[in-house]
Amino acid sequence: MRWPMITACLSACLFAAWGAGFSLSIVPDIEARRKQFVTKTLATDLSSLAPAERRTLEHLVAASRLIHEVFRLQAWRGNPELATRLAAADGPGIAAAREYYRIMAKPWDELRHEEPFVQGLVRPPGAGFYPEDLTKAEFESWIAEHPADRAAFESPTTVVVRRDGKLAAVGYGAHYRDLLTRAGEELRRAAAATGNASLRTFLEKRAAAFLSDDYFDSDMAWMDLDGAIEVVIGPYETYEDGLFGYKAAFESFVCVAQPADSKRLAKYKGELPFFEKNLPIPDEHKNLGRGSASPIRVADVVFSAGDARSGVQTLAFNLPNDERVREAKGSKKVLLKNMMQAKYEAILAPIAQRVLAPGDVGRLDFDSYFHFILFHELSHGLGPGRLTLSGRSTEVRLELKELYSAIEEAKADVLGVYNLYAAHDRKVVGSAIVDPLPYTYVAGLFRTARFGVAEAHGLGVVLQTNVLLEKGAIAITPDGHFRPVVEKFRGAIRDLAHELLMIEARGDYAGAKAFVARYGTPPAARRERIAGLPDIPVDVDPHYALYEKR
Numbered sequence: 219m220r221w222p223m224i225t226a227c228l229s230a231c232l233f234a235a236w237g238a239g240f241s242l243s244i245v246p247d248i249e250a251r252r253k254q255f256v257t258k259t260l261a262t263d264l265s266s267l268a269p270a271e272r273r274t275l276e277h278l279v280a281a282s283r284l285i286h287e288v289f290r291l292q293a294w295r296g297n298p299e300l301a302t303r304l305a306a307a308d309g310p311g312i313a314a315a316r317e318y319y320r321i322m323a324k325p326w327d328e329l330r331h332e333e334p335f336v337q338g339l340v341r342p343p344g345a346g347f348y349p350e351d352l353t354k355a356e357f358e359s360w361i362a363e364h365p366a367d368r369a370a371f372e373s374p375t376t377v378v379v380r381r382d383g384k385l386a387a388v389g390y391g392a393h394y395r396d397l398l399t400r401a402g403e404e405l406r407r408a409a410a411a412t413g414n415a416s417l418r419t420f421l422e423k424r425a426a427a428f429l430s431d432d433y434f435d436s437d438m439a440w441m442d443l444d445g446a447i448e449v450v451i452g453p454y455e456t457y458e459d460g461l462f463g464y465k466a467a468f469e470s471f472v473c474v475a476q477p478a479d480s481k482r483l484a485k486y487k488g489e490l491p492f493f494e495k496n497l498p499i500p501d502e503h504k505n506l507g508r509g510s511a512s513p514i515r516v517a518d519v520v521f522s523a524g525d526a527r528s529g530v531q532t533l534a535f536n537l538p539n540d541e542r543v544r545e546a547k548g549s550k551k552v553l554l555k556n557m558m559q560a561k562y563e564a565i566l567a568p569i570a571q572r573v574l575a576p577g578d579v580g581r582l583d584f585d586s587y588f589h590f591i592l593f594h595e596l597s598h599g600l601g602p603g604r605l606t607l608s609g610r611s612t613e614v615r616l617e618l619k620e621l622y623s624a625i626e627e628a629k630a631d632v633l634g635v636y637n638l639y640a641a642h643d644r645k646v647v648g649s650a651i652v653d654p655l656p657y658t659y660v661a662g663l664f665r666t667a668r669f670g671v672a673e674a675h676g677l678g679v680v681l682q683t684n685v686l687l688e689k690g691a692i693a694i695t696p697d698g699h700f701r702p703v704v705e706k707f708r709g710a711i712r713d714l715a716h717e718l719l720m721i722e723a724r725g726d727y728a729g730a731k732a733f734v735a736r737y738g739t740p741p742a743a744r745r746e747r748i749a750g751l752p753d754i755p756v757d758v759d760p761h762y763a764l765y766e767k768r
């Protein structure tokens with residue numbers, strides 16, 4: 219799973235012929251679309267890595283480049299031919315179209331519901347995973363007539379093809395054999411180079427999975443990685459499959475943890491039992507017996523490819539998705555720190571310029587922002603989870619139904635701030651982190667504004683904004699800027715944390731509904747501020763200086 223996600227809603231199914239004589243006609247606003255992505259160089263310090271580990275990284279990057287080619291075929295079978303045509307074409311907008319195509323890795327615009335930006339093309343709803351003319355009805359009637367085919371047809375690691383007038387499922391390992399064989403060879407070279415046993419085990423198992431399509435063993439081994447190199451490489455998310463959402467797209471994140479970050483993170487994790495005891499709710503609602511949460515790691519991304527590289531960039535991922543692995547070992551969340559810094563500089567800092575009072579803009583701070591995100595993630599693991607309501611055993615998630623995500627995201631934000639102050643009291647984090655926190659937090663309330671209130675994070679920040687305005691912890695200046703009222707801020711955060719936690723502790727769906735009805739409408743002043751933000755980039759176009767020439 220990704221965070222934050224943008225839901226991909228796909229238009230009705232239409233099919234385009236990719237015939238001879240097709241000329242390239244680009245949407246007229248392509249230059250403006252290209253400008254939505256600001257190119258940022260992502261760097262990291264590899265000086266703490268032994269030479270063997272740097273060689274390991276080079277093989278992982280080589281494997282990732284091959285994975286990118288697999289993804290391009292999955293996203294659209296016409297990609298290789300379009301790439302050739304785009305490279306040869308010229309005319310108005312072609313240079314920007316080439317760049318936009320490189321960013322998306324397909325001719326579909328992820329920011330506009332996957333609409334084509336090369337006119338005349340139509341995205342097949344099943345991307346490259348099914349025959350382009352396959353309908354849901356045909357797929358379903360095939361399964362009804364051939365029930366033994368169901369598992370293979372619905373498998374996340376097969377493509378469905380037409381063969382002699384019949385449908386057939388072909389495993390990824392066979393369908394993309396050449397590319398996956400070469401990618402597997404690079405993983406084995408990386409395995410031979412590394413001095414870390416857990417990484418070696420994972421890479422050898424993953425190389426085998428590329429051809430066998432059985433990812434279970436290697437997903438289990440991935441949970442055990444314990445070195446500085448953190449790599450995700452394989453088929454994971456199913457958002458590209460707009461027909462059924464069954465098929466997993468290949469992606470790669472090659473990451474390196476910095477020793478200083480790992481040390482700080484270990485210190486914060488050590489505080490989790492204290493944070494649970496310190497929650498602003500009665501003891502009976504605290505989750506003091508909660509087992510060790512799923513692991514969280516912080517790393518810098520040094521290369522990404524495939525689904526991970528295409529379109530909007532991920533700040534953090536939570537994998538694997540295989541429920542059998544999640545049951546046995548949980549899942550692991552990895553926060554991509556240098557990606558956060560790139561987005562902070564490209565997006566949050568310019569938003570703060572418009573949103574905060576002019577005198578407050580200079581108080582924004584990346585390390586404070588990074589800690590806010592990190593403590594948000596840690597705070598998801600605190601507070602009520604399983605509940606017993608009048609003798610019935612249940613979960614917060616089940617009781618709060620469709621409102622759960624927004625309430626839980628708001629809880630994690632508010633509790634993140636609450637816990638940062640508590641950590642400061644205990645001298646676990648310094649004043650340099652908490653002094654800028656109110657300003658960083660208020661600017662951050664506008665960060666997710668573009669997602670709208672239909673999305674959990676978007677609704678979660680509107681709830682917080684309205685409550686803090688009502689409590690006087692945020693003031694709107696006469697000229698429409700948002701200013702934290704520092705002396706009221708911490709108390710208001712505590713009260714709001716109490717309110718959200720009690721909705722969860724009681725499994726109080728009616729209370730959640732009333733809370734959203736009261737606080738879920740964006741205030742007018744916020745709408746006006748957001749209306750002034752369209753020229754701020756939507757996302758970053760990463761440039762990995764260590765491994766890419768440009």
Ligand code: ZN
Pocket residue numbers: 594595598627630
């Ligand atoms: Zn969250």
